[in-house]
Amino acid sequence: MALFTGAAVALVTPFKEGNIAFDTLEKLIDWQIAEGIDGIVSCGTTGEASTLSDEEHIEMVRFTVEHTHGRVPVLGGAGSNDTKHAIWMSQQLEKAGADGLLLVTPYYNKCTQKGLVSHYKAIADSVNIPCILYSVASRTGVNISPAAVSELCTHPNIAGIKEASGDISQVVEIARYVSPDFALYSGNDDMVVPVLSMGGSGTISTVANVIPKDTHEMVTAYLQGHFNKAKEMQIRMKSLIDSLFLEVNPIPVKAALNMMGLIEKEYRMPLCDPDNKTLYKIANELKNYGLINNTI
Numbered sequence: 001m002a003l004f005t006g007a008a009v010a011l012v013t014p015f016k017e018g019n020i021a022f023d024t025l026e027k028l029i030d031w032q033i034a035e036g037i038d039g040i041v042s043c044g045t046t047g048e049a050s051t052l053s054d055e056e057h058i059e060m061v062r063f064t065v066e067h068t069h070g071r072v073p074v075l076g077g078a079g080s081n082d083t084k085h086a087i088w089m090s091q092q093l094e095k096a097g098a099d100g101l102l103l104v105t106p107y108y109n110k111c112t113q114k115g116l117v118s119h120y121k122a123i124a125d126s127v128n129i130p131c132i133l134y135s136v137a138s139r140t141g142v143n144i145s146p147a148a149v150s151e152l153c154t155h156p157n158i159a160g161i162k163e164a165s166g167d168i169s170q171v172v173e174i175a176r177y178v179s180p181d182f183a184l185y186s187g188n189d190d191m192v193v194p195v196l197s198m199g200g201s202g203t204i205s206t207v208a209n210v211i212p213k214d215t216h217e218m219v220t221a222y223l224q225g226h227f228n229k230a231k232e233m234q235i236r237m238k239s240l241i242d243s244l245f246l247e248v249n250p251i252p253v254k255a256a257l258n259m260m261g262l263i264e265k266e267y268r269m270p271l272c273d274p275d276n277k278t279l280y281k282i283a284n285e286l287k288n289y290g291l292i293n294n295t296i
Contacts, residue, residue, distance in 0.1 A: 003073045003075060003132070003160070004038045004072070004073050004201075005183075005201050005202055005223065006038030006202045006216055006220060006223075007038050007039075007202055007203050007205055007208055007212070007215040007218070007219045008037065008038055008040060008041055008072075008073075008075065008185075008202065008203070009032055009037050009039070009040055009041065009205060009209055009212055009215075010041045010044045010045065010046040010204055010205060010206050010209070011028065011029075011032070011042055011044075011046065011047055011064070011209065012028070012048075012209055012250050012254050012257060012263065013043070013047040013049075013052065013060060014263040014264065014266075015266040016264050016266060018266075020052075020059070020060060021264065022063055024262075025060075025063065026067055027262070028262065028263070029064060029067050029068055030067075031212075032208075032212050033068070033071050033072055035213040035216070036212065036213050036217070037208060037215075038072060038073075038216060038219075039072050039074070039075065039204075040064060040068060040072055040073075040074050040075070041075045041077065041102055042060055042064040042076055042077065043060050043076055043077040043078075044102055044104075044134075044204075045077075045136070045139065045249060046253065047060070047077065048267070048268050048271065049077045051268035051269070051271075052268075054089070054092075057077075058089075058092050058096055061074070061093050061096045061098055062097065065096060065098060065099075066097070073100065074097070075099065075100045075102045075132065076093035076100075076101055077101075077102045077103075077104070078101045078102070078103055079102065079103040079105070079134060080106070081106040081107045081108050081109050082106075083106075083119050083122055083123070086119070087122060090103075090123050090126060090127050091126060091127060094127050094128065094129050098129060099130075100129050100130040100131065100132060100159065101123075101127065101130070101132065102132045102162060103131055103132065104134040104136065104139070104140060105133075105134065105136070105140045105142040105143075105144060106119060106140065106142060107139065107140035107141060107142065108140075108141070110141050110142050111142065113144075113148045116148055117148050117151055117152060120133060120155075120158065121152070121155060124155050124156075124157040127157065128157070130157060130158075130160075131157050131158050131159060132159060132160045132161065132162055132185070132204075133149065133152060133158065133160070133161040133162070134162045134187070135161060135162070135163055135164060135165055135187070136162075136164040136187060137165055138166070143170075146170060146173040146174045146176070146177055147177075149161060149174050150177035150178070153177065153182045159182070159183055160182055160183025160184060160185060160201065161183070161184060162185045162186075162187040163184060163185065163187055163195065164187025166188050166191070168191065168195075171184070171191075171194070171198050171200075172198055175198040175199050180199065184199060184200045185200065185201060185202055185203055185204050186200055186202070186203040186205075187203075187204055189206055189207040189237070189241045190237075190238055190241050190242075192205070192215075192218065192219065192234060193218070193222060193230050193234040196222045196223070196230070203215065206244060206245075206249055206253055207237060207240065207241050207244055207253075210240075210253065210256050210291060211237070211240070214233060217233065218233040236289075240286070240288075242285075243256075243278075243281050243282045243284075243285040244256060244282070246278045246281060246282070247278055248271070250267075250271075251267065251271055251272070251274050251278075252274055252282055254266075254267065255273075255278070255282055256282050256286055256291075259283055259292055260286065260291055260292060
């Protein structure tokens, strides 16, 4: 059931004059695949899914699936704080051709762990493609406990978890409960190698938007037993990663891609341009990493 092993990019949604820039999206997809990325997540947090209309959301995933044309797996973000809507969107993305679904925990209204288990089971029961749980309490206010994962991992359509709690102790606890064929993906770019050391299958990554080749190679190196190489790559990325989270994601990463000449620097409100101090730090880190020639 594992959708991919390696590095998947949580792809940004490029905009131009308020609309999805599909011509730019096409180029981003081709570049990511040429650089060796192992999977693409469309309409996740980094893709600004929360401000896409349902029609845009479905079309974004459909376009990504069609243009990717089977070269790598495509996961569609379908999480919601409304189980009924999450089921509907999951079914629409399955019809659009998504290889799997990324399902963030319900937000704002929140729920108990019992409610969380029921929520995920209801979605997984409604589709015939693999589902990836997404635990990111810093965004949603709801953590998926290891005990809940231990119950959900037995569902035939629940194939893994993107673990973005930032709590390595929780990752270790989850690893105790799940079988080797349940995929454990790092959701924190600065914790990829530690998660891999706990039996992880890879990462669903923001920094892969700007360094897809290195993100892929870091995971591949670890999985092939080149632990020191993977460690050194993780350490080298740290300053760049930090700069991409100086403001809420995806504000900095879209600014970075703009500096690299890959997208327009455009957001959906309430997200807005980063301040000048953030822009300077991002530019400096991109230059240090060899991604651009000059700082701003």
